[in-house]
Amino acid sequence: MLLSIPREELAHRQSKFFSIIDEKQIECAILFSVTDIFYLTGFHFHPTERPIGLVIDPAKQVHLFVPALEHEHAEEFALVDYVHSYPEYPGLRHPMEYFKDVLLESGFEGKVVGYDALGYGSSMGYRGPAVSEFLSAKEFVSLKGVIEELRFIKSAAEIELIKESCRWGNLAHRLLQKYSKAGLSEIEITSKASNEATMAMIETLGPEYKPHGYTAMAIFRGQIGEMSAFPHAVTQNIVLKKGDNLVTGAAACVWGYHSELERTMFVEDVSEEQLKYFQFMYEAQEVAFRHIKPGMPTSSVEEAVQAYFKENNITHLTQHHTGHAIGLLGHEAPFFDLGDHTIMQPGMVFTVEPGIYVRGLGGFRHSDTVLVTENGMEMLTYYPRDLEFMICR
Template sequence: MRLSISKKEIKTRQKRFWENLQQQDLDCAIIFSPIDIFYLTGFFFHPTERPIAFFVDSNQKTHLFVPFLEKEHAEEFSGAINFVHSYPEYPGIKHPMEYFKGDLIAAGFQGKRVGADSLGYASASGYRGPSIDQLLEAKEYQSIKDMVPALRMIKSDEEIELIKESCRWGNLAHRLLQKYSKAGISELEITSRASTESTLAMIETLGPEYKPHGETAFALFRGQVGELSAYPHAVAQNVTLKKGDTLVTAAAASIWGYKSELERTMFVEEASSEQKTYFQHMYNAQEVAFQHIKPGNPLSSVEVEVQRYFKENNITELTRHHTGHAIGLLFHESPFFDLGDHTIMEPGMVFTVEPGIYVNGVGGFRHSDTVLVTEDGMEMLTYYPRDLESLICSS
């Protein structure tokens, strides 16, 4: 059972990153994105006001720049990183970016062609500081903000194993959510119980080698209970479930940062004929999407077919979002099943498939399944029942 990404794969990612830099005639690079730093180094951290960066010099040596409080943590990844640099504190008597300037100059960045995903560190935690081009005189600065996300689009065998493990624990969390979904009980009580029990089972089963690097197992409604389920991204309201409610769920787990997505439309005890009709349309639209996921085709072609189904059944006005998105280290990654995204599907891409219908006064109708693009089609990674009969919550 795989529970992490190997150092060998981390080094392979760094090699591919360097090859891409060379293709763009760049000498060195700086990455500030926390998720891309994690992808390239295995170093997982919580970004704060204290700047953190990954950089590669012209000799292909890799560096982490971290606050002193992260230094020992970062040094645990010395097998994948050549050098770890640290600074005392933010904002400090000497600003962290001044320390960063010194480290970049020492690494030979001055006067070079530099790729950067951003010209400076950015944080919602109160950070203020100068941009790189104000500190370092380079021959050229070139944006590479899309370079690592593009590398992340095609999942390796190791990544796919972790996503499949995420699916298993999301499945358990959802099973418990459905078990506890009964009229007269609040959504928060149900989700807390299902999430806690599935997490405890996961910890006991996977043991000390399990590192979430994100959310542990969870299942919830996200406020999509009853009529409020007609809001695609509602927030929890502590609503009490009642007979006949439409429920839109979500369940997943992070395995070394890798995620899956399982969503289902359920009903408390019974479903009306109107609810059944909309459920069937949603189900059919998802089937249409599955049938058109094939390598070599643009992602937009899937959305075209789903939108054709909605139009033929006169329900286009009940739809509010595209059919799905890539998933991996983030719940929402690029590319997207959208009319404007013409990225070609390739084996190894992992997506959610989640066309939705939203009817004011009745509720929302959305399943989401995580799928893998294969050499000749797709493989369903989530496996919770999708039929209506299986999704009636008993009393």
């Protein structure tokens, strides 16, 4: 199996993007999105205070603008025509001064310029001007969301990478369940399971494996016992005890591609009340699966799940929509949400995770990664979902 996106596919993505900007009568473009730069060029980097940008000139040549410490890295791995760099940030001369030079030399002056953001942004101390402050363009036209929409439908290569992610997420979760015992802390359990799964993955896949993100990971995220009633709790270093609800998660990154596997489990025993809400959650996920069909709006899935919750008088115990797309980001658009009417198409990949949260008792949420097909959906995650498999002993 190829554990990366081939350069031919990267070139095809660039061509599709060029066609879109031509249709919009945009002559050149500037992109600052880390994810979209990776999607178009295959260059994976860690954004810091040092700005990085992608430039498409009027001749459709691709330029990558990076700090000097990334220059050789970019030349080695990025599918671009030119790499430009600057010494350092903030430097004696601001990086945007160098960026201005690149834009002027590339013929941006007086052109219709597309952009995803008018300037680089970072929470790590970066400060700098917007491009519109130093470039005299004929017009600036927003391209925000354009590449995100290109990412909606996954290619065959992308789907294979997501499936590979699912395989190792499955192992990580099996180990998590194996080590989930009363008297052990969540950090001890997740560290052991994640490390063991990661070692198995890198030994099996070999040197061709590049995570471009985290490796294999199994987590509780603090969703243990009563704390599991908070959908996005954070690690609390809780010690497991008999009867606890566990809302777990497991995944792996393969060349930047994600999957999502979550399960509701119980330590040694399950009460009648826990069983009641587990069954509601399980059936809500089944309802969602039955409504994932190409040609239908994503909102239709959420409508069906919400109707099920209303029918069973548990709407007040729900706190979020049924799912989201997944790929290069853990959460992507479109969403299984009442306000999202994107039409489902074959090749889209989603998580399906309706949740029920009962304060004082716990949370109940399975999450599976699924692929929209020509006739419905294909389950990509395959960890057991039934209650009999969910009790940790």
